[in-house]
Amino acid sequence: MSDLPLFYSSVVPLDSQAHRAHGVSTAADRFGFAARAHIIPAVAEEFAAAAREIPIVFAPAGTGHSAVFLCGLKAQSNLFISEGRWNGGYLPAYLRRFPFILGERPAGDPLICVDTGHAGFGVGEGVERLFDDEGKATPALNATVKLVTEYAGAAKRTEQLCAKLGEFDLLRSVTLDVKTPEGASASVHGLFIVDEAKFAAISEAALLELRRLNFLGAIYAHLFSLGATQSLAARMKDGAVKTAA
Incomplete structure (x- = not known):
């Protein structure tokens, strides 16, 4: 699998023989792998659940854009993770899915794959096994298959949402600037948000198209989530945030 997404390094198909004794860590401090990621991929289905706590923005991706959670106000700094623990009420599906991912084949059904390079994937104490001693799927694996499959479908829908926003x-592009009372500052450049003025003036045909595709709720949740940027400032010692066009 080439062009691996964020965090993935050594992806192979999950195998009941090779990985029979393997499992995934359930420790609270298992999210250290994301401690240096200030943006995390997001899917439209989770916008509403996360909007009160995590800003949802759009980042350049190829010739278009992708939806992301803004988890930090400077590169290599995730304000929701401390000592490997996720310190937030909503845990993004992308992190819940890792180290698993859906692998597509030119012919045949997709495969559940796993990143064997992930430190939380292994054998022994502290892991939740994926197969029993006979090689049958455990409840943990069944739940994983459901999550990975649903995430793949949600990701495609989110790509469609982003394409429609571009179409x-x-x-519009924005820069988020943060200044703390102590005088420290940080800025995040190159992000995009829905332009409320343009959205308010959208044509009836375009509005009906977004409604038909059931994207209006995600757009409103995104706009609502921008108020959560202040929570990021609070995590940086109650800094003051401003948005510049």
Whole structure:
């Protein structure tokens, strides 16, 4: 699998023989792998659940954009992770899915794959096994298959959402600036949000298209989530945030 997504390094198909005794860590401090990621991929289905706590923005991706959670205000700094623990109420599906991912084949059904390079994937104490001694799937694996499969479908829908936002010219670039009382500052450049003025003036045909695709709820949740940027500032000693066009 080439062009691996964020965090993935050694992806192979999950195998009941090779990985029979393997499992995934359930320790609270298992999220250290994401401690240096200030943006985390997001899918539209989780916008509403996360909007009160994590800002949802759009980042350049190829010729278009992708939806992401803004988890930090400078590169290599995730303000939601401390000592490997996720210190937030909502845990992004991308992190819940890792180290698993859906692998597609030119012919045949998709495969559940796993990143064997992940430190939390292994054998012994502290892991939740994926197969029993006979090689049958455990409840943990069944739940994983459901999550990975649903995430793949949600990711495709989110790509469609981003494509429609681009098609209707609804995105504008922003820079988030933070200044703390102590005088420290940080800025995040190159992000995009829905332009509320353009969204308010959207054509009836475009609005009906977004409604038909059931994207209006995700757009409103995204706009609502921008208020959560202040929570990031609070995690940086109650800094003051401003948004510049």
